[in-house]
Amino acid sequence: MTPSHTPTMKDVAARAGVSLGTVSKVINHITVGEKNRVKVEKAIRELGYEVNTYARGLKTQETKLITLIVPDTMNPFFAAFTQYVERTLYEHGYKLILCCANGIPEKEIGYLNLASQSKTDGIIALTYTDVSSAIPSRIPLVSFDRYFEDHDVPMIASDNFQGGYAGTKKLWALGCHHPVFVRFRSKFPSEADKRLEGYLSACQELGIKPDYLDQIDAIDEKKILIDFIEAHMDFRGNLTFDGVFANTDRQGYLVMKILKERGIRIPENVQILGFDGIRKYGIDEGALFISSMCQPVEELARLCVETLLKKRQGTVVPTLSLLPVSYCYGGTTLREP
Amino acid sequence: MTPSHTPTMKDVAARAGVSLGTVSKVINHITVGEKNRVKVEKAIRELGYEVNTYARGLKTQETKLITLIVPDTMNPFFAAFTQYVERTLYEHGYKLILCCANGIPEKEIGYLNLASQSKTDGIIALTYTDVSSAIPSRIPLVSFDRYFEDHDVPMIASDNFQGGYAGTKKLWALGCHHPVFVRFRSKFPSEADKRLEGYLSACQELGIKPDYLDQIDAIDEKKILIDFIEAHMDFRGNLTFDGVFANTDRQGYLVMKILKERGIRIPENVQILGFDGIRKYGIDEGALFISSMCQPVEELARLCVETLLKKRQGTVVPTLSLLPVSYCYGGTTLREP
DNA sequence: CTGTTAGCGCTTTCAC
């Protein structure tokens, strides 16, 4: 008689006329007599049996669950990253537990603990709050874009320096001889901080006098930008810069709106270049909001997952991996000369 | 001596000098002698103990994990929905397992099974593929926007009919006397199909001759839209409609782009109204892409979670819950008269 | 109110 509950290994064993251990071996691909294997496989099929992950996890301390911590999913960049992480995990037989930290440190810490209690096999963290003290040692953890001092945490990121450098050169090549850099950032250090450094380095090489806005944890970004812009007008109201390299697409978009409101034509009067490569309505069909140094989101996500899984199985993994970013036209820069 | 492994209930019991059962009771908030409770709580704190969800789950068949199935997270509407579902679940002590189905039925079915194997406590499904045959009976499942025949699945959705109706009336009030409706949809029936019905109903009431584009599983939306638009020009190249009510913001945005490319001014010549209420760069600061009938995403997410949890605990829940949508100005309609 | 104990479904020795 078929059991009414969801079938367990016991049911399979009974139906196949073998012992529990044999069924377990078949499932875990451990050598077993041909005949028995076939019998067990048949029973599994007939019963629609699937292993109970939690019973298995209890035993093996594996759950096939990976936690992803992101600030939120409404930011299109994080949304894309989340999607690709999920996809890659799925391909490797893992499920994704999603934590939108929303800047709540306790929430991040709670999820970090989840892993340390081995309820989750690892963590991919994209966090901008300060939780480094709560990082469980010896737990598979990879960080995106954020460098954790004092902890042996592999970091994956875009090559932000190169992006800042190449972007500045690109603006120059497109005719911007007075590009300014603009950024708002949190007080927690991240790899993305290197974007400005890249800009500075390129400026030096090009013989441009660098000029930038750098605000930490600003509240009213719009007002600050307006002040910055007005401080860059000469006596007849002309702008003293002809290009804006923004730290993120969002910030660049904001700059664009403000400039347009003031009758400045983009890209004729001022070219704007962002960073991230965010697309309207997702990747598939959407155009960029603005021209941008695009991060290879999919590859970044894959690399995070693969690094994490390798680390879990004990392979030595790079402490730092940087992926290149590339320029993409999005309407706010001049077409190629 | 402190154990080197992550502490178990046994360690807590030993340290507190009580039995396992007592510790379990303290944890599960079952009455226990004041003195013992304090001792146990102290031991828990000192050891940094946390229950092992999987051991517990094995026993109780509860995992405090809920699966959310969405088509993807790059669509801003789904992204927002995901975020709010996660937040609400968190408030209730549940974790989110995220499945981006990407239109792959096998993937959805796999996750559906996860739940039926009681590795997950329930499912919130926002799916546009046909998986109704795979729906495990008697498993807590609530559906967003999609009506499952033959299954006792509570459905949550926006009041799409009301939205279609109110949106049409709004366009009329703003001076559109010849609004057309435009939609692309999948072949799977969903609540969102009622948007067109609302439009038709309002047209009848207003004495407007309805006119609409309705495409199923179209490949080249842009081309179809262009054809539609060109078919609506009189002999001197003037449009025969003065308003477009699009089935989604994305579709409305596409219409806007095409019209603008043809030199048509929005909203002066043609007003455009979308549906969803998607915002650039997420909810916080972003403006709408276009004027829209906005779905109350947060409330929808909350309702899904609460309905699911109620159903789990055996409470009778509504088979259908509709939440009202509301008009939001987004630049593609005329300002209030 | 407290301690003891029998499993939950699975993996993994360990004899056979």
Add this chain to the structure above:
DNA sequence: GTGAAAGCGCTAACAG
């Protein structure tokens, strides 16, 4: 190559 049996950490009777 196979089966029996001992747990993984926890909960839920059940005695006391």
